[in-house]
Amino acid sequence: MKKIISYIVMLCSLIMIAQQTPASKQSQDIAIVGATAHIGNGTIIENSLIILKDGKISAVHDGKLVKMDLTGMKIIKVNDKHVYPGFIIPNSTLGLVEIDYVRASIDEKEIGTWNPHIRSLIAYNAESKIVESTRPNGILLGQITPRGGRISGTSSVVQFDAWNWEDAAVKIDDGIHLNWPSCFTRGDWQLGGDTRLKANDKYTEQVKELTDYINNSKVYHKGKKSKTNLPFDAMDGLFKGSKKLFIHVDNEKGIIDAINFSKNNDIKNIVIVGGHEAYKVTGLLKDNDVSVLLEHVHSLPKSEDEDYDLPYKAAKLLVDQGVLVALQTDFHDTERINARNLPFYAGTCAAYGLDKEQALKLITLNPAKILEIDDKYGSLETGKSATLFISEGDALDMRTNILTHAFIDGREISLETHQTELWKRYSEKYNNQ
Incomplete structure (x- = not known):
């Protein structure tokens, strides 16, 4: 009981000490x-x-x-x-979580598997203390993105000095976020599971479930709607081209399958999010005009046969092949803490091969192009x-x-x-x- 009370006091103190009053016009x-x-x-x-x-x-x-x-x-x-x-930070949960261990301040995901109708924008807290902490490093805009499920929901782009989410909005409902099924799996060590990496036996089944969901969405929009289906309504923008599909996937096979899946389902505007092994399929990415929101730069290699500095030089490997790349900071539970370090991740990319101005584009004009706000920002x-x-x-x-x-x-x-x-x-x- 004392622990619960202390959490409530902590949360109330943060609410009382709000962000500075937004600047006047x-x-x-x-x-x-x-x-x-x-x-x-x-x-x-x-x-x-x-x-x-x-x-x-x-x-x-x-x-x-x-x-x-x-x-x-x-x-x-x-x-x-x-x-x-x-600077622009894409694929971020800034403003959706304030204190990781205070459940009442967490609003980054909903229950369920298929949530394309969940809109992150209306949950965005314009007075977040964490959002405020990014501005002294030059991060002034972000794509606020939901988490969880197979389809997490719909993101929106905001600017970081506003009274509320309505004032903050720069681009509303810009894209839907899909978590691609993993080709591999491992047990949970906390539950005593086998932590060795092995093939996901349910991968084909999970991809089929996703394909069926897309097909059902198409049938819904083609037929006479006797009953409203909010998730299917939200999917319409993907087929019309007004929304992008952001596919969260890391491995080579998953990236190839995700691109082929999109082509087979007439989804033309896609972005790979994470893309740890995107450097292996640069030709496919370029041929299909697929851009990449690259994984957290300050991370470790994911297999023992990878170069130790692969995360640092991955941006250069993609840029050199003509792939449009931007940086994001999604990295487990530390992504919001690390958001303010976005410019220094670009600095690491410059230290590992990119020209300084090319590295700058990773957090300015490139994300603006990917988010389709480059007519005004970037x-x-x-x-x-x-x-x-x-x-x-x-x-x-x-x-x-x-x-x-x-x-x-x-x-x-x-x-x-x-x-x-x-x-x-x-x-x-x-x-x-």
Whole structure:
């Protein structure tokens, strides 16, 4: 009983100390002068001049070549600093779980196997303290994704400075998430099971169940609907092309089977999520225009015959073959904690072969393309949303990624979190004694 009460007190304390009030709409034109601009599409502009107007980027120039009248604008002089487009984290449960061991704060999955109608957006907590903690590292947008079941549900894209989920929404119900059956299985060591990897005897049966579900969905939409079926209604976007199918699968056979399954069922817009062995089937991925949300970079090889640094260089192996790749942080129960480290995973990819600006694309323009929001986000280009930040140094290096300003749709947001407050408090502890 005491443990339950302590959990309730902890949860209430988090609710009472809410996220900072969302920033007000941009009311004055802003000029960012003198920074090195990392456009996000692979190019860099030294000594840049960037104008923000009405929540959008109205101009991006080389400050040495173009002179503009900045009268009446708020001028931010940032010589020797760097400007980046806001980072985007796909396949995330940010805002769906607050405290892993407080059940009342967990809302990342529903019971049941077939849940395409479950919408993560309406469960998104815009005042999450964990969401707030990602912003000081430049992560300003995310794809909020449900978990569990064979079909987990429908994700949506949000920006990370809002009063509620309605205000946060950037792209509503962008895709459905499917957990592909595993080709292999092992017992649970906690229950005394055999932990050796072996073939999944039920794999063919599970794929057939999935195929039957897709076929039943198609029949439902073709026939006269005497009774509403919410899960089947949610599937309609896959067949019309308005939604993407995000297939969570890691091994080579599973990826091949998943792509063939999609082709056989006329599902044209698919994305592989995880893709540990995607580097083995780059030709198939490229030929079918399939992009990859690559697994957690700071992880270990999954078999004894793999290179020790495979997770670090996997992005390069795919990019070199022309596959569209973005990074995500899904890794068991630590994905929300690790979300703030997204830029440093891109930094590791740069250390293991990718050009720095190519690595930057893994968390800016590439995820924007995969999520189909690149018309507004993902790069510093005229006409796009003024969602960007200014860093004292290299944003892919944890030693130098120190933000001084951040903007979402032209609104200058707070970079304070409960963590920065504690840092300031305890950094003065010994100075005051």
